[in-house]
Amino acid sequence: MKFIETLKLALAAIWAHKLRSALTLLGMIVGVTAFVVVVSLIEGFNRYVDEKIAGIGAKSFTVQRFNPLEDFKDTDTIAAAQRRNKELTLDDYDYLRERAQLIGKIGARARGTPSEVKRGDEVLEDVFVSGATANCVDIENRDVAEGRFLAEPENESAARVAYIGADVANKLFPSGNSIGQEITIRGLPYRVIGVEAAKGTVFGIPQDTFIVIPLKTYSVNYGGLIRQRSLYFIATSITDEQFNDAVDESRFLMRVRRKLGPNEKDNFGIVTPDAITGLRDRIFGTIFIVAIAVPGIALIVGAIVIMNIMLVSVTERTKEIGIRKSLGARQMDILKQFLVEAVTLAIIGGAVGIFLAWVVGAIVTWWFFPTYLSILAILGALAASGGAGVASGIFPAWKAARLDPIEALRAD
Amino acid sequence: MSDATVTLSPTENVINAPATEVDGHDPSMLISMRDIWKTYQMGTEKVHALHGVSFDIPRGEYIAIIGPSGSGKSTLMNLIGCLDTPTQGQYWLNGKNVSEMDDDELARIRNQEVGFVFQTFNLLARATALHNVELPLIYGGVSASQRHEMAKQALTAVDLTDRMSHKPNELSGGQRQRVAIARALVNHPSILLADEPTGALDSHTSAEIMDLFERLHSEGNTIIVVTHEHDIAERAHRVISIRDGMIEKDERIR
Numbered sequence: 156m157k158f159i160e161t162l163k164l165a166l167a168a169i170w171a172h173k174l175r176s177a178l179t180l181l182g183m184i185v186g187v188t189a190f191v192v193v194v195s196l197i198e199g200f201n202r203y204v205d206e207k208i209a210g211i212g213a214k215s216f217t218v219q220r221f222n223p224l225e226d227f228k229d230t231d232t233i234a235a236a237q238r239r240n241k242e243l244t245l246d247d248y249d250y251l252r253e254r255a256q257l258i259g260k261i262g263a264r265a266r267g268t269p270s271e272v273k274r275g276d277e278v279l280e281d282v283f284v285s286g287a288t289a290n291c292v293d294i295e296n297r298d299v300a301e302g303r304f305l306a307e308p309e310n311e312s313a314a315r316v317a318y319i320g321a322d323v324a325n326k327l328f329p330s331g332n333s334i335g336q337e338i339t340i341r342g343l344p345y346r347v348i349g350v351e352a353a354k355g356t357v358f359g360i361p362q363d364t365f366i367v368i369p370l371k372t373y374s375v376n377y378g379g380l381i382r383q384r385s386l387y388f389i390a391t392s393i394t395d396e397q398f399n400d401a402v403d404e405s406r407f408l409m410r411v412r413r414k415l416g417p418n419e420k421d422n423f424g425i426v427t428p429d430a431i432t433g434l435r436d437r438i439f440g441t442i443f444i445v446a447i448a449v450p451g452i453a454l455i456v457g458a459i460v461i462m463n464i465m466l467v468s469v470t471e472r473t474k475e476i477g478i479r480k481s482l483g484a485r486q487m488d489i490l491k492q493f494l495v496e497a498v499t500l501a502i503i504g505g506a507v508g509i510f511l512a513w514v515v516g517a518i519v520t521w522w523f524f525p526t527y528l529s530i531l532a533i534l535g536a537l538a539a540s541g542g543a544g545v546a547s548g549i550f551p552a553w554k555a556a557r558l559d560p561i562e563a564l565r566a567d
Numbered sequence: 568m569s570d571a572t573v574t575l576s577p578t579e580n581v582i583n584a585p586a587t588e589v590d591g592h593d594p595s596m597l598i599s600m601r602d603i604w605k606t607y608q609m610g611t612e613k614v615h616a617l618h619g620v621s622f623d624i625p626r627g628e629y630i631a632i633i634g635p636s637g638s639g640k641s642t643l644m645n646l647i648g649c650l651d652t653p654t655q656g657q658y659w660l661n662g663k664n665v666s667e668m669d670d671d672e673l674a675r676i677r678n679q680e681v682g683f684v685f686q687t688f689n690l691l692a693r694a695t696a697l698h699n700v701e702l703p704l705i706y707g708g709v710s711a712s713q714r715h716e717m718a719k720q721a722l723t724a725v726d727l728t729d730r731m732s733h734k735p736n737e738l739s740g741g742q743r744q745r746v747a748i749a750r751a752l753v754n755h756p757s758i759l760l761a762d763e764p765t766g767a768l769d770s771h772t773s774a775e776i777m778d779l780f781e782r783l784h785s786e787g788n789t790i791i792v793v794t795h796e797h798d799i800a801e802r803a804h805r806v807i808s809i810r811d812g813m814i815e816k817d818e819r820i821r
């Protein structure tokens with residue numbers, strides 16, 4: 156018997172019991188939908204992050220007080236790092252800038268402080284204010300919409316100028332024309348020199364509620380570059396090919412400057428995009444296992460339900476099996492008929508699950524969070540549901556194939 | 568096989584004529600049964616449905632197997648049709664020893680050599696008449712277009728040209744039995760086996776079906792009808808009477 160005949164038979168049998176088939180598949184559909192949605196979320200997130208990293212332009216790395224991957228593993232490592240690692244200083248910055256051969260650009264930055272910002276009666280709470288050297292505009296690939304970024308002389312003289320995010324501009328200057336206007340940050344007047352292009356939200360977090368002021372201005376007005384206001388450096392390599400060498404060179408220079416012996420740990424941290432993606436992969440490894448386990452259980456339940464229904468179906472169709480055998484169907488023909496029916500049923504469930512996951516993914520993408528449905532996820536889901544179909548169909552099909560033709564014909 | 572036996576035509580073959588035996592059977596016969604037993608184990612008791620049955624059937628014959636209920640007719644028919652194998656004894660069909668065949672070979676024989684007609688028709692309820700008739704061809708691996716042609720021809724042969732796309736519940740009893748006969752004949756089998764084919768039909772329709780058998784016989788088909796009704800048996804050319812699993816009488820009546 157040809158496969159196409161078997162498939163037609165399976166589809167006819169499934170169609171003959173539409174409602175029952177649909178109910179049978181609920182578990183399967185839930186499992187596959189859950190699986191594909193989770194995979195779409197993870198893949199969407201990965202692509203999003205990759206895109207953001209790519210969007211930064213030239214690859215950059217930061218030199219900072221702590222290495223989050225190494226130092227923040229548990230309370231002991233945090234305590235040890237806090238004892239060992241010293242704050243970076245502007246002298247460290249000058250040291251690196253003068254000696255590093257492979258660094259293209261290096262800027263200095265300070266972690267920011269949520270601050271109150273005012274203009275007239277308009278008050279904004281918790282605007283994130285940070286300090287930066289002028290060259291950070293290129294290193295961080297900032298998109299200036301109006302005016303300009305900070306200039307180095309403004310940094311040197313600790314001028315009170317502000318480069319503001321689109322959100323801040325819109326709220327304080329609803330009618331536009333912010334450049335050259337005065338705003339009050341933490342009680343001190345600043346002059347707006349530039350507005351950044353709107354970035355929208357990333358994972359629901361607004362990206363445009365910030366102000367960047369010159370590093371020195373920040374240091375003077377916020378009380379030194381320590382603790383939450385730690386200094387850190389952000390650097391690019393001369394060419395992308397030399398990126399890793401530039402990272403190694405900076406580490407070497409920092410170790411020399413800190414006079415570390417060959418067996419001592421770094422008492423500073425260098426963070427590269429690879430380290431970030433590595434961390435991400437580690438987090439998602441765990442999420443992925445959970446993401447597979449939950450739909451996996453639903454899939455097993457779905458397979459058991461299909462097996463049950465197939466056993467019922469074999470009993471109901473004993474007479475049909477007898478008739479087919481009397482007309483020359485071999486055991487293999489009957490086995491294939493029921494197995495293909497179970498697998499087809501399961502794959503229909505899988506396909507419905509994939510479709511629902513696609514709908515859910517589209518809604519999630521529209522409202523919250525980028526998702527991505529890859530061919531691999533689709534094929535994986537189809538393979539999993541097909542596999543569940545084989546597992547659930549093989550025993551009922553074997554039972555059907557082994558029926559004695561005379562006994563089967565006697566059934567009604 | 569010797570030439571002498573091959574050239575023997577069915578009509579010349581008188582029932583009790585000395586058979587030309589090879590390996591304990593007559594190779595010229597379509598069916599050759601030797602000392603067939605069928606025993607069922609019922610708990611601790613053994614039920615002998617057939618006790619040492621032997622007979623030969625040449626090609627082209629029209630035979631009735633008659634006997635009271637429980638005499639072993641259906642058991643015998645299931646053996647002839649290769650739905651079952653004997654507990655003991657030898658059965659040659661078309662020169663092949665069926666008693667030694669495995670499940671798949673038996674299925675192939677049922678598909679190619681045997682056409683069944685059952686008392687309760689045994690049609691697939693969800694399938695059209697045409698599809699029901701196509702079933703044996705599907706298992707015989709016949710291509711879809713050829714299958715269609717052959718099934719249509721078979722339905723035409725039983726005067727159901729205008730009922731091909733009807734489902735069994737849209738057909739009368741007589742029409743259903745004719746679909747079953749078309750299905751039995753579509754593969755051009757060696758034997759047409761009917762177990763109480765008129766058992767579920769009224770007398771008028773029964774007569775029609777029996778006329779159809781007569782016509783099929785005149786066209787060269789070998790027909791075996793199992794019945795407990797004498798008037799049905801009398802339309803055959805040879806009647807084998809069985810009682811308690813044994814052959815009581817085996818006579819040519821025309």
Ligand SMILES: Nc1ncnc2c1ncn2[C@@H]1O[C@H](COP(=O)(O)OP(=O)(O)O)[C@@H](O)[C@H]1O
Pocket residue numbers: 607608609614615616634635636637638639640641642643
């Ligand atoms: N599967 C079986 N198990 C046990 N006994 C059986 C079975 N099939 C038939 N028999 C017995 O074999 C005998 C012959 O049955 P059967 O061939 O159906 O008779 P008939 O068709 O002539 O009415 C009966 O006594 C019946 O009870």
Ligand SMILES: [Mg+2]
Pocket residue numbers: 640641642
């Ligand atoms: Mg019977």
